[in-house]
Amino acid sequence: xxxxxxxxxxxxxxxxxxxxxxxxxxxxxxxxxxxxxxxxxxxxxxxxxxxxxxxxxxxxxxxxxxxxxxxxxxxxxxxxxxxxxxxxxxxxxxxxxxxxxxxxxxx
Amino acid sequence: xxxxxxxxxxxxxxxxxxxxxxxxxxxxxxxxxxxxxxxxxxxxxxxxxxxxxxxxxxxxxxxxxxxxxxxxxxxxxxxxxxxxxxxxxxxxxxxxxxxxxxxxxxxxxxxxxx
Numbered sequence: 001x002x003x004x005x006x007x008x009x010x011x012x013x014x015x016x017x018x019x020x021x022x023x024x025x026x027x028x029x030x031x032x033x034x035x036x037x038x039x040x041x042x043x044x045x046x047x048x049x050x051x052x053x054x055x056x057x058x059x060x061x062x063x064x065x066x067x068x069x070x071x072x073x074x075x076x077x078x079x080x081x082x083x084x085x086x087x088x089x090x091x092x093x094x095x096x097x098x099x100x101x102x103x104x105x106x107x
Numbered sequence: 108x109x110x111x112x113x114x115x116x117x118x119x120x121x122x123x124x125x126x127x128x129x130x131x132x133x134x135x136x137x138x139x140x141x142x143x144x145x146x147x148x149x150x151x152x153x154x155x156x157x158x159x160x161x162x163x164x165x166x167x168x169x170x171x172x173x174x175x176x177x178x179x180x181x182x183x184x185x186x187x188x189x190x191x192x193x194x195x196x197x198x199x200x201x202x203x204x205x206x207x208x209x210x211x212x213x214x215x216x217x218x219x220x221x
Contacts, residue, residue, distance in 0.1 A: 032206060043110070044197065044212040086150065090206050093163030095140070097150035 004089050006098035013077050014106050021072040021101045023061075023087030032090040033070040035061055036097075039083045047072075047085070057081070077105045109133065111200050111213035119219045125186040128216045132179050132200030138162075139181040140210060141173060144195040153196075156181055157204055185218075193220045 003026040013019050025031055035047040048056045050063045050070060061072045070087060082105045087098040112131045120126050132139050141153040152165040156175035173183040179200070185192055195217050199210035 043214055044199075046209050093155065093204075093206075094152040094165055095142075095210075096152065097142075099149045 004087050004096050004098035006085075006087055006101045008101045009099070010102045010104065012104040012106065015079055016076050019074045019077040019081070019103065019105075021085050021087075021103065023070045023072065023098060025068050025070060025087075025089050027068070027089060027091055029091070031063070031065075031070075033061075033063060034088045034090065034095070035059070035070075035072050036086040036088060037083050038086070044086070077103075079105050079107055081105050111198060111211050113196075113198055113213040113216050115216060116214065117217045117219075119221060120188050121221055122188055122190060124188050125184065126188060126218060128183045128185075128196055128198075128218070130181045130183070130198035130200070130213060132181070132198075133211055136200035136202055136211070137179055138201045138204055138208070139175055139179065140199045140201075141181070141183050142197045142199070143167075144197060144215070145193075150197070153183065155204070162204060188220045190220050192218065194218060 005024045007022050033050045036044050037047045038044045059074045061070050063070050084100050084102050086100045089096045114129045138157045140155040142150050144150045154161055154173050155163040159175045170186045175181045195215045197212055197215045199212045201208040201210045
């Protein structure tokens, strides 16, 4: 079965520190992967998708098929990055979400 | 453009009852997907509708059903409610099928089953 694992429930960093939110997936084909973000009292929204290879709000994510990972990275965290982050895999017409990682950026 | 709207926002029902939730997509969007979010299971895909047809379905029992109307508005129905159906139900709309287009999420309907 396809699965998405986000091993950290909570990640706490200081402002200006690098941040990496981990995502591992279980899928034998060519994955379509996404990162979604939910800021406090806001709706869930798409942050980025791997096929677009773009950087959004300073975040990037690289697909590593060998390690079946799609970690989200930002070199210098900002307080406004504090939010819930979900990694998701699209397969067979379904979006399969990880359990989410809460990122807390402290001043 | 108005965002995705969901009604009602909060709902309390009793075990055994049925419930209907409504989702109005962004104007021009033809696809609506539904998700269930619970603390234990996280976000789980329920189904996706496109042009009034169910295109994809998640692993939920037949008590969960939905439909889409010609104006792309969608409803989700849960019959014979169980305590475990208590959750936040999110809908998301997109211009086309979910893989190719960005999904825009609504605020959710918080269903409590007592």
